[in-house]
Amino acid sequence: MPTARDHGAADRPRPVVGRTAELGALDSALARLRSGRGRAIALAGEPGIGKSTLVAYLAARARAAKVHVLGPAFCDSIAAGPPQAVPAAGPGDAVVVAADELHRIEPEHLPALERLIRTAADAPMLLLLAFRRRQLAPAVAGAVSRAVAADLLDVWELGPLSRDEARELVGDLPNLDAVHKAAGGNPQYLRILSADGDPHTDAARAVVGELADLDPAALTTLQALAVLGEPAHPQLIAAVAGLSAAGALDALDALTRLDIVRPTGTIARFAIRHPAVGEVVYRRIEPGSRIAIHLRAESVLSSQAAPIARRAYHLTHAADPSRPEHTATLIAAARLSIHTAPADAARYLQTALPHLQEDSPSWREVQVLLARARLLTGQASEGRSLLHTLPAMVDAPTGDLTAVAVAGRLERQLGRLSESSAILRSGLAAAPGDDSAAAALHSMQADNALDQGDYARAQQHADTAAALAHGSLDPVGEALAKAQAALAYLSSDHLDAAETALTQAAELVDAASDAALLKNLEAVYQLGLSESMMSRLADAERHLVRGAELSRRSGQTYVLPMILKSLADTQSRAGSMKRALVTLDEADLYVESAENPATKAILAIIRAAALLWTGVSDAPQQALAWADKAASWAEGSTTVWAVVVRCRRAEIVLQAGDPSRAGRLLLEAAGGPDLSHLIAARKTRSCDTMAEVAMYENDREAADRWAELAEASLERIPSPSSRAFASRARMRAQTMHDDLKAALSSAQQAIEDFAASGERIEVCRTLSSAAALSSALGNHKQSQEWLDRAMALAEQCEATLLVGETARQRTRLAEKPAEREPFDALAGLTAREREIAALASTGVTSGQIAETLFLSRRTVDAHLGQIYRKLGVSSRAALIRTVLDAEARG
Secondary structure (H helix, E strand, O other), rough: OOOOOOOOOOHHHOOOOOOHHHHHHHHHHHHHOOOOOEEEEEEEEEOOOOHHHHHHHHHHHHHHOEEEEOOOEHHHHHHHHHHHHOOOOOOOOOOOEEEOOHHHHHHHHHHHHHHHHHHHOOOEEEEEEOHHHHHHHHHHHHHHHHHHHHHHHHOEEOOOOHHHHHHHHHHOOOOOHHHHHHOOOOHHHHHHHHHOOOOOOOHHHHHHHHOOOOOOHHHHHHHHHHHHOEEEEHHHHHHOOOOOHHHHHHHHHHHHHOEEEEEEEEEEEEOOOHHHHHHHHHHHHHHHHHHHHHHHHHHHHHHOOOOOHHHHHHHHHHOOOHHHHHHHHHHHHHHHHHOOHHHHHHHHHHHHHHHOOOOOOHHHHHHHHHHHHHHHOOHHHHHHHHHHOOOOOOOOOOOOHHHHHHHHHHHHHHHOHHHHHHHHHHHHHHHOOHHHHHHHHHHHHHHHHHHHHOHHHHHHHHHHHHHHHHHHOOOHHHEEEHHHHHHHHHHHOOOHHHHHHHHHHHHHHHOHHHHHHHOHHHHHHHHHHHHOOOOOOOHHHHHHHHHHHHHHHHHHOHHHHHHHHHHHHHHOOOOHHHHHHHHHHHHHHOOOOOOOOHHHHHHHHHHHHHHOOOOOOOOHEEEHHHHHHHHHOOOOOHHHHHHHHHHHHHHHHHOOOOOHHHHHHHHHOOOOOOOOOOOOOHHHHHHHHHHHHHHOOOHHHHHHHHHHHHHHOOOOOOOOOHHHHHHHHHHHHHHHHOHHHHHHHHHHHHHHHHHHOOOOHHHHHHHHHHHHHHHHOOHHHHHHHHHHHHHHHHHHHHOOHHHHHHHHHHHHHHOOOOHEEEEEHHHOOOOHHHHHHHHHHHOOOOHHHHHHHOOOHHHHHHHHHHHHHHHHOOOOOOOOOOHHHHHOOO
């Protein structure tokens, strides 16, 4: 019988993951015990939740404290009776009695249990019980309830571990979220699933121990359930197990009493209590027996006309090469599940492929289907390799448009636009067709042309695809083409046509069922992307959220990173910074496996932009690092996405405080002073950025030029977002000319248009500028109103940087000039910043300041950016006024 021990490693409690509250409460109970006060505590919870771990912890802590311990084997603890039964324990000595697995108590020990509970209330005894509720006999459950009602027993329900606690337990797995969710936070199941069900792990051995005393019928029934892998009717279980109906029901009753099997939903269906337990049972079945059970299961399901996917699952484990019907079943199941479960379809096809002759039509079909499944599951390189084993892609009079479509999409997914276009051209030339398959090829060509900046060709292919899809009664294909056409029209400065096409695409998608969209998820992605480009941010988020949900549910992971990057960008622009960062965190799970450089680069640049608004101390450095990473993925590419990434990088460099470098980067990316690489819809934004650079550099002529170019671009594409950026560029130029009233009017127009386009971050930034202009004009009340609105908006957006900057600006503007301390306007500057501000106030250039202070011009510009922010000014002229005013009052 276990007794107290005085020393040794075994007396030290093993580390326990999580359970902070329970551990603290047990330590407190042990401390009270040493002062003479006892208590009875019961731990209740699911199998594997950690009850035994806490019992062992308390026993070890007690022994280390020289407290006598009895247990934790329940039979020894309960049968021993009161504490005086503990060897070496004298009258009045403190005792810990630990009784694990109370649900296994024999009826004759129940009176002893009740005596122990009563004793713990009056004697220096800490009684710790642990049990599974489902397995408590009615008499024991009644005794526990009576003790609780009499305040003799505390019952603690143990819940699941959190995600962070799960990471501490099993390590930082790449699929930790999925494992944590599947395990329900149960420590035992976490260990089993993280080890892929290996029956030799400690956690799995605990499950195996539960099976040790099963009779042959119960074990056979359990193995049948493990092979079925789903809740099943007793009749099916009996047939698969090879038992009579009565024998199977008796076995199910026994397994239910042991809580290894549970009824699900209704009493007519049974399942193993958790998939982790089922995996351990499955792995313990001998390989030959496992194959036999799978074959029996497929045969029974076939006789019951069960869904083909259920039958195919068993054939992936036991298909017989000598039975052609097995191969046919696998191929048919793959065709049906290619869009709803492409990973399952791939398994069916991999099983079927070795059973086919290479010169058979089925072999070619399986290769193409498997390549398609690889594409949908984000394994484009593997899919491409599969297709390269086939004969020429278009080698028949009618052509194989399915193979062409898969091959073209695979090349595009890998960023090989030229190769993709060549394959698609050859397919259309050999078999032009007039159906939805041909429409798909035209849509892919439209995608390629959009990326290559050939908007006339993109428009032609998109219009053709829309007409073909419409004629083939394929509304989702038509929606994809309409959304592509909208982007092509927008890029060609046809705003009205773009709006019409986009509205039609949205109507088609909204009317489509989930099942229809799963056949072409790119339609949802393209619609959301085009809506975001045209500043329909709320609609874009709605459609992209739906697309992401469908992608996750079906396992079509190839499109998920693209959807997430557009969703994060939309959320960020709409000012939903917290949601944007959550979306980016999810996207990070796919970045390493994403084979398309465009997706990687755009995700990186969006994260860089989002980081800037978080306000953490190293946010600018983090943002610059992500922006540089994005630029490295775009290096050497002349595609539209690469140009956009480089332009966005320049904006981040500017916001991080290096305006001169930002200007150089933007001009290089956009094609020089006329921004020839940009479409009109993007030009106004870059003109605004360059006007801001001109303000930092006190270059009035440059600011005027950028405002004029923005307004010229606006004539071609007068959308609210374009108008807003053009108005803000003009505001900057007017501010530099000290035409503050006109600048304020331009700021108000920009605020109105940014609000109309839903870009709340830009609204907030422009409100701050409007406040500074109002203050300079002496209208302090209006200035405060602008800032109040900016603060409310910044808080809604959770843009911490803007909250802090707006608060500082509001505090400065709220002070009356007579109440200000001498030099207080410069009080927030460092010594170096004050030195640079003083030189800048004399009208010298950044280069001259750099020479005077023996600094680089880049360093001077970075300091000036920080000075402007701290002082709440937006031009060299305003800086001069602020410094001179401070000096005069000093």
